[in-house]
Amino acid sequence: MSVEISNDAHARRALISRAYDPQLLRAAGDRLVRLLSDHLHIVQQGEGPVLNWHEPQKNIAAARKSLADSNLSVDLVSPPELAPLLERFEELIQQSLARGQNLHHPHYVGHQVPASVPLAAWFDAVTTLTNQVMAIYEMGPWATAVEHAVVEQLGEAIGFEPGSFGGLVTSGGSLANLTALLTARNVALGESWSHGLADHSPAPVLLAHAEAHYCVMRSAGILGIGTDQVLRIPLDPQRRIDVNRLDTMLSELRAKNVPIVAVSAAACATPIGAFDPLVDIAEVCRRHEVWLHVDAAHGGAASLSSKYRHLVEGLHLADSVVCDAHKMLFMPALCALVFYSDRQHRFATFEQVAPYLFDPSAPGMAEFDSGVCNLECTKRAAAMGLWGIWSLFGSQLFEALVDETFDKGLEFYELLNQQPDFKPFCQPQCNIVVFRYEPTQLETLSEAEADDFQLRLRRKVVESGDYYLVPIQIDGRNYLRTTIINPLTTVEHLGGLLDCLRHHGKALLSSSHS
């Protein structure tokens, strides 16, 4: 048997050569850099809409058309020429920029996704172009080193004991919480990894901040614990865990011999940005010998700020901590960190060997094989942006970003307080500010109508492209919620948001009255 090189093979090699051509990469790259830096400049100036709003089906039709067009234009007889390829490349980039969400617009005050530090994209591009991945050390030696270095630095800033703690980077806060809670489950429930949870009686429970992020509840569903087995820890008036009631809950569960997977606290909880009293919670957990997990996806970065570090006091007393660099370290998504106060716990997440990955001829290397402790097997080198920006600007930049945006949360609150027609929910602890627009006309509406009005008003504003903010439900009532997570958003922009809400709100009220 022999394999012949057909004409087809020559043609396909020509196509492949074109696709892998460094000259094409360079020429397209030059255009990309111009397009992206111009785009950033315009968006940062506040020109154009925040959100480019199109109905889903229209966007999907456009994306589908681009795919279909290519199948018509590229053939295997002759590979595409450089010039038309570059033209098409530029069109595709422009199309993508024209239909996205502009987080770098100063009117973006929405979800906890930042106007990321732009240069992080260039560090990420190194990773993507060269396709550096992790799983075993060999495949991404530098990616592994970079991850170890940032885990070490941030862990020490949190206050973990150097040399004792360990950590990893994973694809987002939800997976980070899942990873840590899986570890907690395996530690708490002896043989649950190999035997499963069937026959476990009484059924184990997970205790969580009553307003924990939905991924904590989901983790219980995924891990076989069951979402009904999540016990919500009651909150104090500031919507933080009520430590005395937590203590009582744990005493009662221990008395009944109910297995406890973990206590999941928040720093801060998503709805209003409330930071749990971690020192007291840690003391209660220590006394009851329960794993303390803290979801510090948003607030962990406060560890780098002299001014705001007090909000996360005691974070290092937790058994596991999650901190998203793609939130308050202003990295592009996704770069979530998981920390274990005891580095050996990294190996409790999975209890398994994969002989073709982990080489017995170099056993010490497993310490550096991320596959051993990550939910991902192959994972992208997600820490490159964080390492690069940190190396360029120092931790001072992260401190500046935290201080700038947290300060502005308080300034916005003060501004709201000065308005007769706006009502802040509470004084914010950080850059998450919750409020309602309540003009006098709202007094004639029922509670349900006034609640519905907040949602409709938000949708109106968002689809207009003027500002981007999000809705939130607290105790069954609807509010408007902003996160000041673009450091270029000023108090003047926030004042403009109030005018914008008034403008659209009045139109909405008059149209529904007519």
Place this chain on the structure above:
Amino acid sequence: MSVEISNDAHARRALISRAYDPQLLRAAGDRLVRLLSDHLHIVQQGEGPVLNWHEPQKNIAAARKSLADSNLSVDLVSPPELAPLLERFEELIQQSLARGQNLHHPHYVGHQVPASVPLAAWFDAVTTLTNQVMAIYEMGPWATAVEHAVVEQLGEAIGFEPGSFGGLVTSGGSLANLTALLTARNVALGESWSHGLADHSPAPVLLAHAEAHYCVMRSAGILGIGTDQVLRIPLDPQRRIDVNRLDTMLSELRAKNVPIVAVSAAACATPIGAFDPLVDIAEVCRRHEVWLHVDAAHGGAASLSSKYRHLVEGLHLADSVVCDAHKMLFMPALCALVFYSDRQHRFATFEQVAPYLFDPSAPGMAEFDSGVCNLECTKRAAAMGLWGIWSLFGSQLFEALVDETFDKGLEFYELLNQQPDFKPFCQPQCNIVVFRYEPTQLETLSEAEADDFQLRLRRKVVESGDYYLVPIQIDGRNYLRTTIINPLTTVEHLGGLLDCLRHHGKALLSSSHS
């Protein structure tokens, strides 16, 4: 209370302005494009090492030093100047390139991670710079559209019924398999999501290809099923699922009323790249009313090849399928696709609401909110590269890449067959080729020594930087394993690999004999 703007605030704003400066982005981008295109050119020529080998601790020390240096050089009194920033940026990029793994080197024939299509990095850079994310449609409208379009196109290529199937993109093959198996668990075990798996008796089982990827076993551990509850389906002589024995296993389990989560088949299995007989397996699963999951992370791309489509015949008969675009669609990591033949199954993965995400004022939008069906909450817009490359070069490029590398698997096998001192394990079905180096000197060694020799030989070659290949254990014996996943690797390069193994092998044998 009022918030004063201190001198500190002025200084920190100057630092932030510098970090977000579009001029800096552009100047750094120009340098980046030059560095990356030059790097690609050199590596593709086969100049320099494949793997830049340094011990982990040395790389970590270097990464740590860059972080520490920055804290010394940046201060808050005056923001860094443009010129030194650019110089430092260039140093950091060069350091990263000099210490990585060069997948674009034609001597890279290692793990199933490709020499990715370079331009995909530019499409990814759009996403990273503008920080497009998904979870709800609003936050990444174009990212969502792009994902829908590629899921649709690839799903149709697999053969799923247009309009009936659904899918999503997630952060890697392991998470993709976990997502699909979680869905299967929830469908098979009524209330396991809310009630958990405790009190489930008899304990449920998962059936898997005896050489399934380790993430399948892990999924059972994560999902509370337990790794001991994974029943390995015996293989036929070609190391594919033995359909008759699968049939018998299912009959026996059904007779005993043991709950069955799913059958997990492989297209192809990792060790030697064996493709399961999917049409027959689907028929057996249908008869026993069992969920069929197929891990087609590697082989799913064959759906796009006229020549190799037969390998995945019947793939569309599965209830769930995983296909990694970051394998045989030559995308950078991570872009893994999950397909469900019934699109409604996307909503069986989680059974939960998050009121602040999913807006009751626009209920139809949930169809386009990826957070509803993804393990990630915030997820990166991972399909942009795939959409961009597909739109530029058409599906013809993917077909060419599959054909080129699969063909070369067979050519390499023929080359091995011609060598007296090399022994292929079997004829390959795709681009995964397993073999041993067995010079006559090996006959004097014990089986254990000869096995150990393969591992030590590989490590020697890999650390030399001459070639990169991986080890594999099959039936307790060690082999060398290559995946031809760089389309620029030629048969001549593969011949060079054999010479390289001979060279290092002889040195190793003579040093251990002396």
